[in-house]
Amino acid sequence: MAITLNTSDADFETRFAAFLTTKREASPDVxxxxxxxxxxxxxxxxxxxxxxxxxxxxxxxxxxxxxxxxxxxxxxxxxxxxxxxxxxxxxxxxxxxxxxxxxxxxxxxxxxxxxxxxxxxxxxxxxxxxxxxxxxxxxxxxxxxxxxxxxxxxxxxxxxxxxxxxxxxxxxxxxxxxxxxxxxxxxxxxxxxxxxxxxxxxxxxxxxxxxxxxxxxxxxxxxxxxxxxxDMIAGPSEVLVIADADNDPDWIAADLLAQAEHDASAQSILITDDAGFGKAVEEAVERQLKSLSRAETAAASWRDFGAVILVKDIDQAIPLANRIAAEHLELAVADPEALLPKIRNAGAIFIGSHTPEVIGDYVGGSNHVLPTARSARFSSGLSVLDFMKRTSLLKLGPDQLRALAPAAIALATAEGLDAHGRSVGIRLNLQE
Amino acid sequence: MAITLNTSDADFETRFAAFLTTKREASPDVxxxxxxxxxxxxxxxxxxxxxxxxxxxxxxxxxxxxxxxxxxxxxxxxxxxxxxxxxxxxxxxxxxxxxxxxxxxxxxxxxxxxxxxxxxxxxxxxxxxxxxxxxxxxxxxxxxxxxxxxxxxxxxxxxxxxxxxxxxxxxxxxxxxxxxxxxxxxxxxxxxxxxxxxxxxxxxxxxxxxxxxxxxxxxxxxxxxxxxxxDMIAGPSEVLVIADADNDPDWIAADLLAQAEHDASAQSILITDDAGFGKAVEEAVERQLKSLSRAETAAASWRDFGAVILVKDIDQAIPLANRIAAEHLELAVADPEALLPKIRNAGAIFIGSHTPEVIGDYVGGSNHVLPTARSARFSSGLSVLDFMKRTSLLKLGPDQLRALAPAAIALATAEGLDAHGRSVGIRLNLQE
CATH class of the missing domain: 3.40.50.1980 (Nitrogenase molybdenum iron protein domain)
Structure with a gap:
């Protein structure tokens, strides 16, 4: 059984903060x-x-x-x-x-x-x-x-x-x-x-x-x-699904399990504004688990790291999603485009109920190497830029050097770097 | 005295390879x-x-x-x-x-x-x-x-x-x-x-x-x-100057010392096709050293890590520059633009004799936080991208899901991930 959190509970913030910092992987010292x-x-x-x-x-x-x-x-x-x-x-x-x-x-x-x-x-x-x-x-x-x-x-x-x-x-x-x-x-x-x-x-x-x-x-x-x-050192995979009651619980359960079957340390989280829907998804997870070839792995992941978070309304999900900063975020809500600009931290966002995260794993076109363990707060998925590097170019003639020299020499002097000042000044006969 | 290397010497490759891998910094275990x-x-x-x-x-x-x-x-x-x-x-x-x-x-x-x-x-x-x-x-x-x-x-x-x-x-x-x-x-x-x-x-x-x-x-x-x-863990600073004989040795010496005065572990390298010019620069370095307030630091850097590399012609400098992959590269040669496309690995390139590297330290406009210790082979200077992150977006309707489903399910099956296949199939009534 995954844990259940409710934003209406008095101890929600304490429990959510603890949930956020739970380590899911042992790091053996090798x-x-x-x-x-x-x-x-x-x-x-x-x-x-x-x-x-x-x-x-x-x-x-x-x-x-x-x-x-x-x-x-x-x-x-x-x-x-x-x-x-x-x-x-x-x-x-x-x-x-x-x-x-x-x-x-x-x-x-x-x-x-x-x-x-x-x-x-x-x-x-x-x-x-x-x-x-x-x-x-x-x-x-x-x-x-x-x-x-x-x-x-x-x-x-x-x-x-x-x-x-x-x-x-x-x-x-x-x-x-x-x-x-x-x-x-x-x-x-x-x-x-x-x-x-x-x-x-x-x-x-x-x-x-x-x-x-x-x-x-x-x-x-x-x-x-x-x-x-x-590249980044990838941690175990994770999905956050924000879903309202207007979804088939079986679809959402399948998405949560698709993540859970990867690894016993994987994490699947559902945020919903409907307690009954949350229950229905949990029941569907238990039902679907039985027929998976990797049932043991998926069950361990869901039991140890899974979560259902109940919010008063979908807007309340936004700051939670930004703190979770999930590798994968599914927006299975009535108007996902309205939520989109408010989501700041996520590796990849899957928009609407017909975009299961699995499509992104294989054939969506975007990359499936994505930041895990909340690192979407400061890093991005793998891209072409990871295989390139940028060189800065600078080119001055005598006139440009003359225009920039006073500020450069002032700063070099302020930093106590004589040879810096000389390197500029000597070209303009400002000093020997 | 900096070391002198000559591409015509029989042991050049051995000595250059050793020079490339010399560690310039102690890394105390703290x-x-x-x-x-x-x-x-x-x-x-x-x-x-x-x-x-x-x-x-x-x-x-x-x-x-x-x-x-x-x-x-x-x-x-x-x-x-x-x-x-x-x-x-x-x-x-x-x-x-x-x-x-x-x-x-x-x-x-x-x-x-x-x-x-x-x-x-x-x-x-x-x-x-x-x-x-x-x-x-x-x-x-x-x-x-x-x-x-x-x-x-x-x-x-x-x-x-x-x-x-x-x-x-x-x-x-x-x-x-x-x-x-x-x-x-x-x-x-x-x-x-x-x-x-x-x-x-x-x-x-x-x-x-x-x-x-x-x-x-x-x-x-x-x-x-x-x-x-x-961000990257920056090492000591370094400059590589490629200069032909048509330069004032004092200008180039000032550039080498501007790098050397930063830190006793800094590195300044000159590649030239003219032995006499190389000598003249070395003499200018010794002369200019005397009047620097940080003479001791600059002298130590030049003595321990400085180098003058003599090449037969300027084209021979290119593969060496790409292997050195310097943080800062000055092209003080007759036709620097002709060299530019052949230079692949450098943090920043300063083009022509009127572009001392020091301008880039202060007022050029480009960033002075650049990859050191040959890491320009695989990384870039600090930029706006280092303070942003990219989120992938994916959105399918039922028709698109139907079009992508067969390949996604085939790959999920091949990878033995049942729940992945189900997460797609269940939305199309392809499986329960």
Whole structure:
């Protein structure tokens, strides 16, 4: 049973504040182990990748090869269900179309005194994409991470994925091929992150690493950050559904469970202005749970982290939604567009009862890599901008330098930086 | 004496690669101390701020107050040199004009099958700006951090600055006022970062913390990351000057020293195609060093981390510049515009001999908070985007859901996520 909160209760604020700060994930301290692995990969390269892959993934890279071959890809296509391959292509096209609109414009202009200024965007040269093995090995995530990099113009995209027991989910290989990735290695864990950051005999280093992973992968990404860029460290997934009584409780229950089935640490929250509707959704959740193949996971998530919050009217949901700052927010209310401008903090908003969040996971076109754990208050989902960087441009002639010099020299002097002042003044014979 | 490298030497690649990976900063491990301070501030709030400020800054906040008052600001204006105040306003106006061009456009559109998609940008609600005390307390940095936040539309900008011995550099307070900051606290160190992240009786928490600081501040920012957003952790400053012989060696020497005087860990690099010119610049550096008030710092930086790299021709400088990925890059060559498209990795580029980097520090208009330590390969300088976040929007009607459902359900099935499939199917009566 999820918890129930009611804004009319005297202790609501206390309970809601506690609910907001509940940690949903244990963070095991694997820093020391990871530090050793990274040092080892830096020192001995491929040999370490082979040893650790044999140990953790029970796969012999001397036989399989570190690199996935063209023939491996061809075999993956033969092993994959053709309808699913078509669905991946359909998703890729929609993701690509949407992300093409995110490409930033360069800007170069001349200001009133003749100074030329500019902002120029260039793609990161090489990007590494980590893909987990096992049950979290999602082909859709391969598309969501790789397509924006391709659209950004990244020239080299390298995928690493552990081959548990020697094999890789064929749909992950197919998704990589469909996305445009041609360099794939069958390594995982902290050792794969180390190889991407520092390089080995087989794997050339990249400049940025993205993609989800377990605690070891997350710790490795934190440790190599600085040497390379990293994306956000994603937490367990979450959905907030704001729904009025004019919804089918079964639809809303299915949405809450779609989130809950990901992970026992996932979180599903319903805010409604109708107590009877809230009850009906809870009953539908219990009913639907029974027929899910991942019922145990979904039940644990709903029991431990699920919530139904009762508000007096839908407007009261707005400040709560902004404090929750959910990764996914569904607005299943009569006039969702009226709510929209008031919602400030959310990774993605799904507008109206016919927009289940799941569409955004796969084929909506927008990215499913979104800020979790309230970080939508200060960060954004993955986009083309994450695979590019901006360089400032500045160009002065003698006249412009003369115009800006007095203020620059005054500030340099005030900050006690003589050489700063001289660097400007010497060009105007203002000082030797 | 800086080191000298020559691309014609047989061991150039080895020496250049070693040069690239030289660490310029010790990173003292202050994590444990910082962890204690943060826990203490969370537990006891203002009382801890007062105790630690008395201990580390020798300032009594019971007398001075934690908050800087309107009268303190008025006094700071009286204490400041009027010409410097005018220079700060001039800088503020130029920074604002440039950054206003960085405001992102919202995008909302309907695709060919009628799906509505969008990207909506909103400002971070509250931002904390850390300003160091002592010699690194630069009013120009206050403008560079605060103005983009104001342009982004951040409603609450909070500045923290330690009052060493009870006093704050009046120009820092004036710069804050000129930038539009009205909430300032005289606290510094890890305790100030903790107060911004978690709040105390006096200081309400923020959603993101930016600004430079010492090892304690950097460690505190890393530790509170996740609870709040943070900007990059800036390393020591650096400049790369590519100059041909058609330059005044004294101008280039002044530019190299302007970087070196910041910090003994700063780095100044000259790449030239003329050995005689390189020598002349080195001689000018030695000559100019003598008259600098920060000669000791600048000399240490030039001796330990400075470099002169001799290339056969200017084109040979390009791949080196892209590997160095300098925070600041000056192109003091005959045709800098021809080089520009080939330069891929740089925080900011200063084009032509009349654009000393120092102009960008103060009054160029672009931001002086830029990626250091080769991180320009994957990250950008501070901009308006750092104070905003993007929410994805998705809206389907029944027809659009029907069009996208087959691919979504196929992918959900392939990933073994029943409830995902159901969340879509149930809306179309495809399954119960």
């Amino acid at each position: 820093d020391a182990v990871v530090r050793t692995i990274i040092a080892d990969v830096r020192a001995r390269g491929d040999a370490v990748l082979k040893e650790l892959t044999l140990k953790f993934d029970r796969a012999d890279l001397d036989k399989l090869g570190i690199a996935v071959s063209k023939e491996d890809i061809a075999q993956a296509y033969r092993d994959a269900d053709p309808a699913t391959v078509e669905a991946l292509k359909f998703a890729r096209d929609r993701i690509r179309s949407h992300h093409q609109r995110q490409r930033p414009q360069d800007d170069r202009y001349v200001d009133p005194i003749g100074v030329e200024l500019g902002s120029r965007w260039t793609a990161v040269e090489a990007v590494g994409l980590y893909v987990p093995g096992g049950t979290a090995s999602y082909p859709s995530s391969v598309l969501m991470n790789a397509v924006p990099a391709v659209v950004a113009g990244v020239e080299r995209i390298v995928m690493v994925v552990p081959a548990s027991g020697g094999s890789i989910n064929p749909l992950v290989l197919v998704a990589a091929d469909i996305a445009g990735i041609s360099e794939i290695y069958r390594v995982g864990g902290a050792q794969a992150v180390a190889a991407l950051a520092y390089g080995t005999e087989t794997i050339a280093p990249v400049a940025k690493i993205v993609g989800p992973g377990n605690a070891y992968v997350a710790a490795a990404k934190r440790q190599v950050f600085g040497t390379v860029g990293i | 994590d444990a101390v910082v962890r204690t301070i943060i826990a203490d501030v969370r537990a006891r709030g203002d009382a801890v701020l007062k105790e630690l400020t008395l201990k580390f800054d020798r300032a009594d906040l019971d007398k001075l107050g934690i908050a800087v008052s309107k009268e303190d600001i008025a006094q700071a204006y009286r204490d400041a040199d009027p010409a410097t105040v005018e220079a700060l306003k001039f800088a503020r106006d130029r920074i604002r004009s440039h950054h206003q061009r960085q405001r992102p456009q919202d995008d909302r559109y309907v695709d060919p099958i009628g799906v509505e998609l969008g990207s909506r940008w909103t400002a971070v609600e509250a931002v904390g700006l850390y300003v160091p005390g002592g010699t690194a307390s630069y009013p120009s940095s206050v403008l560079m951090n605060a103005v983009p936040a104001v342009v982004a539309g951040v409603e609450r900008i909070v500045m923290v600055v330690p009052a060493s011995g009870g006093s704050i550099n009046p120009l820092v307070l004036v710069a804050a006022d000129i930038a539009g900051i009205s909430e300032i606290y005289r606290v510094g160190g890890a305790q100030a970062v903790a107060a911004l992240a978690y709040g105390t009786e006096t200081i309400a928490p923020v959603a993101k913390i930016v600004g430079p600081g010492n090892a304690y501040v950097a460690a505190a920012k890393r530790q509170v990351f996740g609870t709040v957003g943070i």
